[in-house]
Amino acid sequence: VIRVIGITPEIRAARLVALDWGTTSLRAWLLGGDGRILESRRHARGLLSTAAAGPERAREHRMAFDEACGDWLRANTALPAIACGMVGSAQGWQEVGYLTVPTDLVIDAADLIAVRHDLGALHLVPGLRMAPHGTASGDLMRGEETQLIGVLDVLPDADGPLTLVLPGTHTKWVRVDNRRVTSFTTVMSGEVFALVLQHGILALTVAEGKRDDAAFARGLAAGAGDARGLPAELFGARALVLEGLLDPASVPDYVSGLIIGDEVRHQLPRHANPDRIILCGTTDLCRRYASALGQHGVQTHIVSEDATARGLWAIAVHSGLIEPDAATTSAETPDERRAIS
Amino acid sequence: VIRVIGITPEIRAARLVALDWGTTSLRAWLLGGDGRILESRRHARGLLSTAAAGPERAREHRMAFDEACGDWLRANTALPAIACGMVGSAQGWQEVGYLTVPTDLVIDAADLIAVRHDLGALHLVPGLRMAPHGTASGDLMRGEETQLIGVLDVLPDADGPLTLVLPGTHTKWVRVDNRRVTSFTTVMSGEVFALVLQHGILALTVAEGKRDDAAFARGLAAGAGDARGLPAELFGARALVLEGLLDPASVPDYVSGLIIGDEVRHQLPRHANPDRIILCGTTDLCRRYASALGQHGVQTHIVSEDATARGLWAIAVHSGLIEPDAATTSAETPDERRAIS
Numbered sequence: 001v002i003r004v005i006g007i008t009p010e011i012r013a014a015r016l017v018a019l020d021w022g023t024t025s026l027r028a029w030l031l032g033g034d035g036r037i038l039e040s041r042r043h044a045r046g047l048l049s050t051a052a053a054g055p056e057r058a059r060e061h062r063m064a065f066d067e068a069c070g071d072w073l074r075a076n077t078a079l080p081a082i083a084c085g086m087v088g089s090a091q092g093w094q095e096v097g098y099l100t101v102p103t104d105l106v107i108d109a110a111d112l113i114a115v116r117h118d119l120g121a122l123h124l125v126p127g128l129r130m131a132p133h134g135t136a137s138g139d140l141m142r143g144e145e146t147q148l149i150g151v152l153d154v155l156p157d158a159d160g161p162l163t164l165v166l167p168g169t170h171t172k173w174v175r176v177d178n179r180r181v182t183s184f185t186t187v188m189s190g191e192v193f194a195l196v197l198q199h200g201i202l203a204l205t206v207a208e209g210k211r212d213d214a215a216f217a218r219g220l221a222a223g224a225g226d227a228r229g230l231p232a233e234l235f236g237a238r239a240l241v242l243e244g245l246l247d248p249a250s251v252p253d254y255v256s257g258l259i260i261g262d263e264v265r266h267q268l269p270r271h272a273n274p275d276r277i278i279l280c281g282t283t284d285l286c287r288r289y290a291s292a293l294g295q296h297g298v299q300t301h302i303v304s305e306d307a308t309a310r311g312l313w314a315i316a317v318h319s320g321l322i323e324p325d326a327a328t329t330s331a332e333t334p335d336e337r338r339a340i341s
Numbered sequence: 342v343i344r345v346i347g348i349t350p351e352i353r354a355a356r357l358v359a360l361d362w363g364t365t366s367l368r369a370w371l372l373g374g375d376g377r378i379l380e381s382r383r384h385a386r387g388l389l390s391t392a393a394a395g396p397e398r399a400r401e402h403r404m405a406f407d408e409a410c411g412d413w414l415r416a417n418t419a420l421p422a423i424a425c426g427m428v429g430s431a432q433g434w435q436e437v438g439y440l441t442v443p444t445d446l447v448i449d450a451a452d453l454i455a456v457r458h459d460l461g462a463l464h465l466v467p468g469l470r471m472a473p474h475g476t477a478s479g480d481l482m483r484g485e486e487t488q489l490i491g492v493l494d495v496l497p498d499a500d501g502p503l504t505l506v507l508p509g510t511h512t513k514w515v516r517v518d519n520r521r522v523t524s525f526t527t528v529m530s531g532e533v534f535a536l537v538l539q540h541g542i543l544a545l546t547v548a549e550g551k552r553d554d555a556a557f558a559r560g561l562a563a564g565a566g567d568a569r570g571l572p573a574e575l576f577g578a579r580a581l582v583l584e585g586l587l588d589p590a591s592v593p594d595y596v597s598g599l600i601i602g603d604e605v606r607h608q609l610p611r612h613a614n615p616d617r618i619i620l621c622g623t624t625d626l627c628r629r630y631a632s633a634l635g636q637h638g639v640q641t642h643i644v645s646e647d648a649t650a651r652g653l654w655a656i657a658v659h660s661g662l663i664e665p666d667a668a669t670t671s672a673e674t675p676d677e678r679r680a681i682s
Contacts, residue, residue: 023542090583091545135562137577138584170542170576185569186576188541195536200529201364201511204432221476228526229607230571231600235511235527236478242431243470243479259572266570
């Protein structure tokens with residue numbers, strides 16, 4: 001399916017196509033001057049939905065890319081395109097490397113890798129890595145480095161030491177000092193949540209339901225007293241349902257409380273500045289982390305998840321993909337006539 | 342498919358059909374006098390493989406039952422049949438209740454529930470429950486109560502306080518005192534292992550491979566030093582593979598070490614007699630737990646997983662389903678002629 005759109009006011013004002021292409025979803029933004037968001041889309045075409053290997057995989061990536069933003073690029077073929085996230089991993093469309101922490105968050109033209117496609121080139125942003133040392137396994141991120149750039153860009157007071165938490169499928173706890181990333185830890189909390197509810201024994205006891213804040217609070221409290229560990233507490237959710245003490249429709253909120261509570265109890269003592277934590281992610285997830293952190297007396301400041309779009313804009317400007325203040329419209333280009341013909 | 346078998350020496354000697362019908366698999370034993378195992382089978386027809394609800398579910402249970410032992414019962418329709426495990430849960434074939442701990446492990450005829458089927462009746466064994474109290478979620482077991490009966494039956498010194506660990510999809514840590522179960526905890530460790538390797542991001546980095554004891558030991562050690570928590574250590578496995586420091590074929594053993602190490606660190610301090618722990622399960626799993634416990638200076642004694650067959654025999658005898666010493670053969674019954682006609 002190829003969508004072709006006419007020259008809308010958004011396309012006229014557009015300066016950059018920006019993608020956050022992760023494990024479970026793909027977000028696409030059409031950005032105008034100064035990086036303002038003209039249009040945004042979300043697709044469930046994350047990396048886990050594409051084929052495992054081979055030429056099939058590249059074909060599926062091209063298709064997903066076209067679905068996400070092909071119409072924008074056809075309407076204005078002069079638009080540059082940039083993407084961060086797992087699309088640049090070994091299992092992605094094309095591999096791009098990592099910057100090693102400690103590092104500042106400056107991404108140059110030489111750090112980007114261009115994937116050629118029918119509509120031009122997609123520029124891939126490198127990730128960040130922590131080198132393994134001793135028995136520590138090291139760590140990796142792809143996409144969140146861009147989100148961090150965006151967060152630091154909008155934060156009123158981004159100098160000095162900070163802890164940033166980016167909740168998601170693979171939540172990141174990041175320490176930043178004077179705009180340099182000094183270390184980070186990935187917690188597979190969102191993935192564990194999805195796996196146990198979709199594919200495990202809890203899938204037999206869960207029901208579609210409404211949001212239940214009280215069940216979330218019970219989950220947070222359940223793991224706090226006695227250190228049975230998360231895989232024991234997860235089974236407890238099933239026991240509560242079978243005892244008639246937890247509504248099957250409230251199981252997701254209860255399990256969310258268990259998992260986020262466990263994560264915060266482990267990560268918080270490992271961070272130097274726990275008085276104030278910056279959260280960036282979906283409104284719902286940030287609310288949950290703010291609640292869990294609040295129980296430990298930690299104040300949080302929430303930044304909109306559109307920080308990634310801002311980060312992609314900043315990288316595109318810094319690397320010279322676009323010029324920040326040039327006032328361009330594409331109304332008279334031949335590309336445009338081709339796109340709407 | 343209906344299998345019909347002739348009168349083998351095993352069928353002549355058979356006294357009981359005994360099933361351990363759990364979440365992920367179904368084991369069937371043909372037991373002779375004194376409960377000795379004449380034949381044993383394993384099917385991948387656990388509860389998770391059957392339909393979610395409705396009449397379809399009962400039909401699938403009948404089919405799985407017939408596949409597992411229909412030929413034995415046709416060859417000798419006088420054979421009684423007994424089953425423990427999730428088959429007696431609300432999502433099973435028919436629901437049977439629980440004994441509440443603290444309790445001795447004596448299961449009477451009145452505790453069994455009979456499911457009628459084409460070939461007679463299948464007697465279902467009740468589970469054990471720990472009542473919820475305060476913020477503790479309570480706990481449940483089905484199948485392991487029978488395994489416990491079998492373990493205590495074969496153990497040379499079963500009086501006094503004991504800790505038994507039954508590794509599996511849902512590992513049980515059980516405290517027994519003078520043959521009474523005083524408390525237990527379920528840890529969803531086997532399930533988490535299967536979920537992250539089959540359905541999560543690690544499924545992208547894992548390869549078929551050989552057993553790697555060194556990778557298991559690395560996994561045990563990885564979580565010991567810095568309390569990052571299991572969902573963080575799990576992501577570390579991916580980082581190690583991408584850094585070229587862990588063979589994709591060794592990921593299952595490494596993850597097994599992470600999960601079992603985390604479980605032992607949480608559960609061991611919660612048990613009063615950690616000097617000696619009884620393990621009962623598959624040889625491979627018991628070996629892994631023995632290794633993890635050995636690192637904490639705990640000696641283990643391993644009992645064969647066929648303890649469940651012994652437990653089913655003991656329940657059948659105690660409840661009067663069979664008489665322990667009657668010497669019966671069924672060679673001349675009309676049932677037998679019908680079965681082989």
